[in-house]
Amino acid sequence: MTEIVSVDIGGTHARFAIASRHPDGTITLDEPITLHTEDHASFQTAWEDYRARKGGTLPDAVSMAIAGPVGGDVIRFTNNPWIIRPALVQEKLGVSTHTIVNDFEAVAHAVARAGDDEFLHLTGPEGPLPPTGRLTVMGPGTGLGVAHLYREPDGTYRVSATEGGHIDFAPLDPIEDAILARLRKRHTRVSVERVVAGPAIVDIYNTLAALEGRAVKEQDDVAIWTAGMEGTDSLAAAAVDRFCLSLGSVAGDMALAHGAKAVVIAGGLGYRLRNILPKSGFAERFCAKGRFAGLMEKLPVKLITHPQPGLFGAAAAYFQSHGDAA
Template identity: 35%
Template structure:
């Protein structure tokens, strides 16, 4: 049976898996700490030595990379790994199909194959137009954004970008205070400054400042405090986080009418599913003045799959092999 070697490579961890061609659930998933390997090739070799499939049965290698992949030398921001496409091809063999995807490109390619039961509807609308464009976004270490354009034949087109770095807009006095607080530190404040792990910490610190306090907690500490219910600033922070997420989501919908839906992945939102359901996320998304009726019908989903990036790599690997 033909297989693909797939990997989701971040600054901290590298997730490797195998998948039979034309199947999409990753198998034999292993998570390696990047700092324990001097190069990507050492980590990849360590995985191949462990996996149950003979390397001769692997016909495609698809890597999802947290960063731009259209550079001659692909570098990682949080570890010293770097390589070229040619080095990847030579390492795995000239007979192998190779693809390098941005990490949110990979999530975009997963939309065709994620089971419906792994998509949690947020709001009243769930009907999608499968022929229409969709957005994927996700907050984690940073804020990733990509637009997916369905194709009748072949892989969907995923339009990558750096949408997480658009200017942050505010709509009330509390948000104005958060923006002023962060502007004093960063000068320019992007959406990622509030929609990321660091962003949760920034919101908390800004709200504390608004209440005359100097206090900053880590994102996990804020989450635990909110779950305990003993820190009103932590609860207010998560509420404001999801409000900002709604505002940015609505702006994306105004930019591209995504009747195919908006799909929220990343490490943060699925962890706080109950909070986003109770939050003002949809109200903020739809708070677009004269354009409210344009935005309101667009469905939004939280991607609950454990490995959507790997599933997208698996889907793309099937296209690579089938078109040969």
Template identity: 35%
Template sequence: MVAKPWHLLADIGGTNARFALGDVGSGEIHIPLTVSVLDHPTFMSALQMYLSFVEDSGDWEKRPVDGCLAVACPTDREHVTFTNSDWVIDRENLGFSLEIPRLKIINDFEAIGYAAASFAVNDWEQIGGGESRPDKALTVLGPGTGLGVCGVLPTTTGVNVLPGEGGHVDFAPVGKEETEIMRLLLSRYSRVSAERLLSGTGLQNIYWALTQLHGEPQRHATPADISASALVGDDPVAVEALAVFCRVLGSVAGNLALTFGSLGGVYVAGGIAPRILEFLRGSDFRERFLAKGRFREYLEDIPTRIVVRNDPGLFGALKFLQSRHS
């Protein structure tokens, strides 16, 4: 059997690193592998393990023809340092040392932007709004370990993805309860960004603040415990925390839709939203998305879509590489 050429794909967040390969011939994604960042002292350790894993399969060429690393941090420096982990990638030496001459490093939400432009209808679940307009900009945001944001602009030859660090804009509270949460979080942080509420740690922050406001004990220590308790309804403070999370998510999504003019739709990716999908449907998420005063009507037809595809970062890394070969 002749070994087949392949693209190296990676989606690297603060908690997990996901690897896969893209078949150059068919465009299909194969051999996915997820590893915990904490289980590997360096990125190179995790990557070398995956390259050996592919080589041992015997079906693929020893080295990929190119690669795309989608990373959860800014990518405009020689030494790529992660916001939510201790990993560092040496951009200059990585491709050379691995014998991968065309190795690209992009922001993880830039990758999801490329994915969103090619999503099929079963890749998302819609909450409100009408049809997307394919000739107009779309927005992607995603709470997970952090809060990622990007804009996507269609062109006659594909799409332009505008990566950024929109998760770190100032949090703007709406109403008395969020103002009180903001006040309490300012006692912990010198500045409160959107990510301080819209992330796993953000859900913990909201829950902590509400226990302080209500004089209740903290019954849950992790974001997973808080959301699990909220979904079954056995802790009223956890239910309220998740409801606040959904409201703030709607507000930030609406702000981004106005910023980008996202008549092509707003996609909510990341690890949290798909797991709370039904709670999100019943929350004030969509109402807060629309609650922009004179621009409510402008937003009403914009669809808000929860990404349920399990590999959007890897799919986006593949789409990025394919766009460079088209």
């Protein structure tokens, strides 16, 4: 059995776990520890905090899933101020090997390795995900992550990270026109991440309030999500439903762009919405692609229910990059 440290770093949280690869190839995680990025000056200090919590010693290898582009000499996060220099990772952390992947690249690895029982069906044909071909993997959290997974006939797979969360937002109705107009006052170019990510619920809520002539309240996204999902505020509930509509539209756009045979929704917020999405307008909007509506109806859309797909996928990426025999 081989052990590594698996890390999933997003805009708000950094999650750590010890990942074990067993002789039969299965990967398991111990109980994850979640740290707030705002509580630590750098990833190194967060690593040292985690190491202390684990008794002062850690495995000699690390795999890191990072919310942002990972190809340069300096990694800057999309939604938090940390900086990582890949060339210094082994020296700074005291490990001998490491792997760094985009966070949704890691989630795509998790999708590739997860069992059929770890997916919730949302829309389209029932049954397991297609065993071959391209799948779109996307999901909302602090930002909007997107990747694609290609399954080969021999059982191997390839993953590609993308920055699909930064494509342009395309409104479909007057309410979304109003959301776009509100956002354009602050952003010359409005990407889908401005509408389909956790913090976006504030602008959606305030747009709906303005349309009804209500006074705009100063609320944070957590309060609106909580009230909307619990049904204690009808306007917040309407904002959540509007979010689900937009998520369906964007998921369909990604599937068309990738030529996907299926779509998997992930992300921390995606998981929280698992009981709401099937009852929302998500499925209708996913298929609302004009001449391609018939094609979209044939694509299965599922939600991965693994509790830590980023950590699981980061570990899977490490073992794949080291020949699955590390």
